[in-house]
Amino acid sequence: MRTHIKTIAFDADDTLWVNEPYFQEAENRFCELLAAWLPPEAASQELFNTEMKNLHLYGYGIKGVILCMIETLTRVSNGTAQLHLINQVLELGQELLNKPIELLQGVEETLEALHRKYRLVIATKGDLLDQERKLTKSGLQDYFHHIEIMSNKQVTNYQKLLKHLDCSPANFLMLGNSVKSDILPVLALEAFAGHIPFHTTWKHELHEEKVEHPNLISLNNIADIIKHLD
């Protein structure tokens, strides 16, 4: 059916490998550090507020999250927290940066099946060095023609990527787990998108409304894309 697809871009975090569960685990531990001042849900909301306030400055990625955790801790404790809690937050960040890479099911087989027939690229956001390190750890880099680490995933960012790849929207398919970042901006450009749900999503990436679009394919898992392309 979709034989006009020439380039397939993959989101990385929670599409190729596990990511959000590690962030949630770190956030849970952060909320425990704040237990003297706030119940976990309220602590999590405070952190989210700090993240949203600073997103335009810090962008996405672990380093920004850790800076936001520290800012939240000083605010919520009203300056009364002991300094060893700051160290525990710094350690949470360094642990996150050192996490192993756990590939999601079907990823390697899917890339193996597609990489000779299509130009495969990664389109991901986050800290530059961290995303490069994860790709190296994943062992997947040889499947990809190009790695694009983006500061954001809005329509203009995808426009730049398509220009850079010299690829028409009609020949471009993006696969990812975030409706907001991987699907909607791609559909807005009249390119193609495949949604692969992941069991948990960062609040900031949530998109509640159901999306229907002739260029959108809903997949149960990454390997399903193969039969849609045949």
Next chain:
Amino acid sequence: MRTHIKTIAFDADDTLWVNEPYFQEAENRFCELLAAWLPPEAASQELFNTEMKNLHLYGYGIKGVILCMIETLTRVSNGTAQLHLINQVLELGQELLNKPIELLQGVEETLEALHRKYRLVIATKGDLLDQERKLTKSGLQDYFHHIEIMSNKQVTNYQKLLKHLDCSPANFLMLGNSVKSDILPVLALEAFAGHIPFHTTWKHELHEEKVEHPNLISLNNIADIIKHLD
């Protein structure tokens, strides 16, 4: 003389615009915060030690520096610093991220003179979003064919860049202020490099030995490159 040059890459920080003096100002203010525990020079050395310890994890850029300042503050004060000092460090970081862009002398005229005849690119390291924001603020983006924000500037990073640009080393000239990052790895690839000294350099970028190489041009300022290319 060097009419085989087709692509000219520019370092950004302290080559196109002022950067290191802002970092040094922030570091001086950080050292003042530590005055109760250490004299300024020792505080600066402690920060440098933390930065070197964490460089493989955080990479280059403001967010990593701020995380290192916080870690240094907790260590040097042996956990006794008050939390408002942490807030002051976070504010230092946010101020750095909001600094205006001050172009160095001759930059705009040089780009104007070169951009029709050569393919101009930026090759810089640092935080992704921060470097993009500085470029936007600079108003220079239309002169450039491509912007490469690199996690590091070692030989392998330049090899990837040349491959990506489909450019032979013999046709590539890199201009920058850091002998370590902008000159030596480029010369190692048998490409061309032009060194434009800046009055102050981060300790980590210092290279004390004099470099002599047939592919190296020493420039007094950025505009000097024009006469070398004619």
